[in-house]
Amino acid sequence: MSQKEIEIILARHLASYLAMPILIVDTEGTLLYYNEPAEEILGMRYTDTGEMRASEWGVLFKPTSDEGEPLAPERLPLVVALAERQPARGSFWIRGLDNVLRHIDIAAFPLVGQADRYLGALAMFWEVEL
Amino acid sequence: MMSVTLWGTRGSLAAPGPETARYGGNTSCVAVEGRLGSVLVLDAGTGVRRLGVSLPTSLKRVDILLTHLHMDHIIGLGFFALLRREGVDVHIWGPTSTTLSLRSRLNRYLSPPLFPVFLRDLEAQVTFHEVPAGHFEIGEFEITSALVCHPDPTVGYRVCSDGAVLTYLPDHEPALGSMQFPLSDDWTSGHALAAGADLLIHDAQYNREEYEARVGWGHSSFDQAFAFAALTEVKHFVPFHHDPSHSDDELDFWITEATAAIRPLFAVTPGIEGTKFALGR
Structure with a gap:
């Protein structure tokens, strides 16, 4: 497996110290890392899953709107940040692998390194009370 | 064959004096000479002054590869003899920034009031190249540059010929933020540059206690540097960028201690000014 770019490595280290749930994906949408607070919400552990391709993790959590309608992947903030290279924010429902339904708010932004190297995206999310 | 010479092995600040006479007090500078006579200069610390006067007057091109622009790595530039020679092409490679060009940032030092001579007034023809540039070639050398973990944009170099x-990572803190260092290959800063290198010149600025008080300053402890060398499976390791407060006797002790504790499969040669290495065919 090839070495990650330094900005991605530092983002992981930062995420590992923060109490906010964080996901980091590469330019292909592969889930490179999620921290312990994210594990709590997603209901799975990074040490168990390792990296996951977008096709794997994108369908795991069954995101739905407030009305209970399935959300198309292209509406998810992390996907928007990746595709459009712009910050994106949104809130919706997910069901983690622990089968708990949670309402979450997500802010995602693209990761652009030195020399305009596009590296992926990072999402921070919170479980919110309605 | 690649000939590698250490002209400055000290970190942060030049440290001349009787207690550092054996390891040397000059800051980072390593010369690499190729089979066909191409010359690379890795960083331009105070060691580059003596290197400059040792180079033959017949040399018409030299490439200076800067890892970053902290003063201990560029302070010798104004005293590099080839920059004062007409008819010489000096190519300076260094990390890009999001705002200013490499030339503009070096001008901050090579101009009054910090230095009496402007960069533009030097006699040599100077060309600037911004890195990381992925893979590039200089003469008989194939070079890879990549950003590594150190405050302010900093690159490391992998030089093949x-x-x-040869891998050169003089300022590097791969353990920063890592709760269990080393992590796997793919999550370790600098791994791709150093993997399997015949010679790794790597930051080993602190002892264990010093590192604990200086986390995030961009440097490694002896233990971490040895662990990085082991992880990357290099063949020969040179602890480098010695703290200016470390005496020859202290460096002997800590390098010997780390070698004994880790019992590495690779050779270890302390970064002593003047040491030469011959690599390759």
Whole structure:
């Protein structure tokens, strides 16, 4: 497996110290890392899953709107940040692998390194009370 | 064959004096000479002054590869003899920034009031190249540059020629933020540059206690540097960028202690000014 770019490595280290749930994906949408607070919400552990391709993790959590309608992947903030290279924010429902339904708010932004190297995206999310 | 000479092995600040006479007090500078006579200069600390006067007057091109622009790595530039020679092409490679060009940032030092001579007034023809540039070639050398973990944009270099690999990571804190260092290969800063190198010149600025008080300053402890060398499976390791407060006797002790504790499979040669290495065919 090839070495990650330094900005991605530092983002992981930062995420590992923060109490906010964080996901980091590469330019292909592969889930490179999620921290312990994210594990709590997603209901799975990074040490168990390792990296996951977008096709794997994108369908795991069954995101739905407030009305209970399935959300198309292209509406998810992390996907928007990746595709459009712009910050994106949104809130919706997910069901983690622990089968708990949670309402979450997500802010995602693209990761652009030195020399305009596009590296992926990072999402921070919170479980919110309605 | 690639000939590698250490002209400055000290970190942060030049440290001349009787207690550092054996390891040397000059800051980072390593010369690499190729089979066909191409010359690379890795960083331009105070060691570059003596290197400059040792180079033949027949040399018409030299490439200076800067890892970053902290003063201990550029302070010798104004005293590099080839920059004062007409008819010489000096190519300076260094990390890009999001705002200013490499030339503009070096001008901050090479101009009054910090330095009496402007960069533009030097006699040599100077060309600037911004890195990381992925893979590029200089003469008989194939070079890879990549950003590594150190405050402010900093790159490391992997230099290949004649079947040999030299990796130069003088300022590097791969353990930063890592709760269990080393992590796997793919999550370790600098791994791709150093993997399997014949010679690794790597930051080993602190002892264990010093590192604990200086986390995030961009440097490694002896233990971490040895662990990085082991993880990357290099063949020969040179602890480098010695703290200016460390005496020759202290460096002997800590390098010997780390070698004994880790019992590495690779050779270890302390970064002593004047040491030469011959790599490759």
